[in-house]
Amino acid sequence: MKKICDLQLFLLDMDGTLYWGDKLIEGAKDFISFLDSGGIGYVFLTNNSSKGAQEYIKRMRDFGFPCTSRNVYTSGMATAEFLNKNYKGQRVYLMGTEALKREFEDYNIILTEQDPEIVVVGFDMELSYSKIEKACSFLQSGAKFIATHPDTVCPIDKYRSIPDCGSMCAMITAATGRIPEFIGKPKRTMIDQMSIKWNVPNESIAMVGDRLYTDIAAGISAEATSICVLSGETNEEDIASSKWKPDYVFPSVKELLEELKAGLGE
Ligand SMILES: [Mg+2]
Numbered sequence: 001m002k003k004i005c006d007l008q009l010f011l012l013d014m015d016g017t018l019y020w021g022d023k024l025i026e027g028a029k030d031f032i033s034f035l036d037s038g039g040i041g042y043v044f045l046t047n048n049s050s051k052g053a054q055e056y057i058k059r060m061r062d063f064g065f066p067c068t069s070r071n072v073y074t075s076g077m078a079t080a081e082f083l084n085k086n087y088k089g090q091r092v093y094l095m096g097t098e099a100l101k102r103e104f105e106d107y108n109i110i111l112t113e114q115d116p117e118i119v120v121v122g123f124d125m126e127l128s129y130s131k132i133e134k135a136c137s138f139l140q141s142g143a144k145f146i147a148t149h150p151d152t153v154c155p156i157d158k159y160r161s162i163p164d165c166g167s168m169c170a171m172i173t174a175a176t177g178r179i180p181e182f183i184g185k186p187k188r189t190m191i192d193q194m195s196i197k198w199n200v201p202n203e204s205i206a207m208v209g210d211r212l213y214t215d216i217a218a219g220i221s222a223e224a225t226s227i228c229v230l231s232g233e234t235n236e237e238d239i240a241s242s243k244w245k246p247d248y249v250f251p252s253v254k255e256l257l258e259e260l261k262a263g264l265g266e
Contacts (some may be wrong), residue, residue, distance in 0.1 A: 005263025016232020027254025149184030
C-alpha cells in the first residue's frame with residue numbers, strides 16, 4: 001500500500017464511483033481534471049462489456065471528462081486480449097452485443113456461428129433465445145466457456161439494477177452444467193494488463209471503486225492500493241463485515257482529491 005500522493009496510475013470504476021446513471025457524483029469532474037492536468041495516469045475501468053471502447057470514450061467526454069483511447073478499459077477488451085494471448089486463432093461464438101462483436105473484430109478474434117472452439121458470453125443487452133440455445137449447444141459439444149465478467153446485476157440508479165453477464169451465465173450453467181472462466185474484476189487480469197500498458201508497477205496503481213467484491217477484491221488480488229468510495233453501494237458496516245478490506249476509504253472521490261492535493265502540498 002502506497003501513500004495516496006505516491007500513486008502513479010488511478011484505475012477508476014465508473015458506476016457508483018464517478019456517476020450514477022446520467023448523474024455525475026460531486027467532485028468527479030474536479031478529480032479527473034486534477035489527474036489530467038497533473039500528468040497522473042488514469043483509466044476508466046469497467047466490467048461492463050455491453051459497450052465498446054469508442055462508445056465509452058464518447059460517454060466520458062459527454063460527461064466532460066478528458067478521455068482518449070488510452071483512458072478506457074473494459075472487460076470486453078480484456079477478454080479479447082486474453083483470447084489472443086491464450087487461444088490465438090481459435091474460433092469463437094460470441095453471445096454479446098453488436099458493440100462487443102465490433103470490439104472483438106478490432107482485436108482480430110475469429111467469430112463464428114458454427115462449431116466454435118470457445119463460447120464467450122458478455123453483458124448481452126440484445127439477448128435472444130436463439131443465442132442462448134446456440135451457446136448451450138456448443139458448450140454441450142465441448143467448447144470452452146469464457147465470460148467477460150461475473151457481475152449478476154448492473155446498477156441503473158441507487159435503487160434499481162438489471163440482469164448482467166453473471167446472471168446470463170447462471171442460466172447457461174443451469175442448462176448445461178458448465179461453469180465459465182470469468183475475466184473481469186475481481187480477477188487481477190485487468191489490473192495486470194494496465195500495469196504493462198502504462199508501465200507502472202502494481203504497487204503504484206490505485207484501484208478505486210464502490211464494490212468490495214469486485215473493485216476492492218481485484219485491487220487486493222493484484223497487490224495494488226485499494227481505495228473504496230462510499231458514494232455507491234457500500235457503506236461502513238459492509239466494510240466492517242467484509243473479508244475484503246480496502247487500504248483507504250473515502251466518502252467519495254471529492255475527499256480522495258482533497259487527500260491527494262494535501263499530500264502533494266497543494
Ligand atoms: Mg461501481
